[in-house]
Amino acid sequence: MSEKKKQYYIVIKGRLSGVYTKWFGTGEAVEQVKDFPGAVYKGFYTREEAVNWLETFSEDELIKSSPELVDFIHKTTPENNELTLPPVEEFLKAGKVVIFTDGSAIGNPGPGGYGVVMKFREHRKELSGGFRQTTNNRMEIQACIEGLRALKQKSDVVIISDSKYVVESMTKGWVRRWQSNGWRRNDKEMAENIDLWMQMLDLCDRHSVEFRWIKGHNNTKENERCDQLAVSFAQRNDLPADVTFEKGLSEKDMPLFSSLR
Numbered sequence: 001m002s003e004k005k006k007q008y009y010i011v012i013k014g015r016l017s018g019v020y021t022k023w024f025g026t027g028e029a030v031e032q033v034k035d036f037p038g039a040v041y042k043g044f045y046t047r048e049e050a051v052n053w054l055e056t057f058s059e060d061e062l063i064k065s066s067p068e069l070v071d072f073i074h075k076t077t078p079e080n081n082e083l084t085l086p087p088v089e090e091f092l093k094a095g096k097v098v099i100f101t102d103g104s105a106i107g108n109p110g111p112g113g114y115g116v117v118m119k120f121r122e123h124r125k126e127l128s129g130g131f132r133q134t135t136n137n138r139m140e141i142q143a144c145i146e147g148l149r150a151l152k153q154k155s156d157v158v159i160i161s162d163s164k165y166v167v168e169s170m171t172k173g174w175v176r177r178w179q180s181n182g183w184r185r186n187d188k189e190m191a192e193n194i195d196l197w198m199q200m201l202d203l204c205d206r207h208s209v210e211f212r213w214i215k216g217h218n219n220t221k222e223n224e225r226c227d228q229l230a231v232s233f234a235q236r237n238d239l240p241a242d243v244t245f246e247k248g249l250s251e252k253d254m255p256l257f258s259s260l261r
Contacts, residue, residue: 006043008050010069012057013040015108016136017066019050027217060186067168085220086160086212092121096156099147102216102226103139103163104234111239112136114143115229117222118150125150126225130233131242138245139230140166141196148203157209162216162223170211175201195244 009020009029014036020029023043033039044050054062054073062069091098098119105112113130127146130139140163147159161167169175178184178191179201185191203209214223233239 006045008044008047009041010044010050010054010072011039011041012062012065012069013038018068019072060189063174064185064189064192066165067172068164071164071168086158086214088119088158088160088222091158092119094156095121096158097151099144099157099159100222100226101140101143101147101159101161101163101166102223102230103136103141103143104227104230105134105136105139106234108136109133109245111234111236112139112242113230113233113235114139114146115226115231115233116143116147116150117225117229118147119222126229128229128233130230130236130239131245132239134242134245137163137165138193138196138242139234141193141200143226143230145196145199145203148200148207148209151207155207157207158212159209160212160214160223162214164213167211167213169197170200170204 006023007021009023011017011020011029011032014032016032018032020032022028023030029041029043033041042050042053044053051073054069059070062073088098100117100119101114103112103114111130111132112134113128116127118125118127127150129142129146140161144159144161144166148157151157175191175197178194178197183191183194183197191197214220216223217227
């Protein structure tokens with residue numbers, strides 16, 4: 001009789017938190033927790049077991065780790081639409097700017113990069129950049145900022161990202177809620193990446209922006225190109241400082257945030 005295999009690996013704290021269906025393999029669970037100080041993770045044979053374990057943590061804890069963990073708890077239908085691609089050609093025909101984005105950090109935190117591919121009708125543009133010490137989430141947000149910042153006039157925009165942290169924070173209103181609460185996630189904790197979220201909201205107020213999530217590494221040409229740009233930049237030796245991250249600026253420094261970039 002073959003040994004029953006675990007179906008889910010939940011990473012609460014690691015290089016990249018989330019839900020994994022494999023232990024071994026490139027980008028899979030073991031890479032997120034091996035040699036990571038204080039890693040919090042567990043494997044499960046059934047989805048029910050995984051959900052029961054996740055429910056022992058507060059929703060705020062899970063959101064802070066990865067919005068994907070909260071989604072996993074509440075999802076009641078099979079994941080049969082994960083490879084459904086956004087209708088990019090329809091967006092372009094409607095005169096919208098389509099911005100593909102991705103971010104990467106080696107070690108997380110570590111050297112990081114972002115990649116952007118912008119499309120408008122028959123036009124195409126690539127952007128990339130990075131910092132010597134930053135995080136994956138910061139680079140995911142930075143990619144969106146750089147794409148929006150490159151627009152020369154008010155536009156209808158669709159941002160396509162494989163970061164549920166970015167997409168759900170914006171589409172579910174979490175960032176606006178943090179802003180209205182003085183950038184507090186709850187009574188005890190400040191939101192993270194405040195300096196970048198402030199820039200994101202300012203740019204979104206200048207344009208009409210829609211966020212769409214796409215599954216990463218699914219052979220989507222532009223998404224894969226963004227990943228290549230981000231990883232390539234993160235590997236450079238001449239990266240500048242991500243000042244806010246390196247200095248550990250917090251809520252007491254908020255008046256300075258707008259002048260750091």
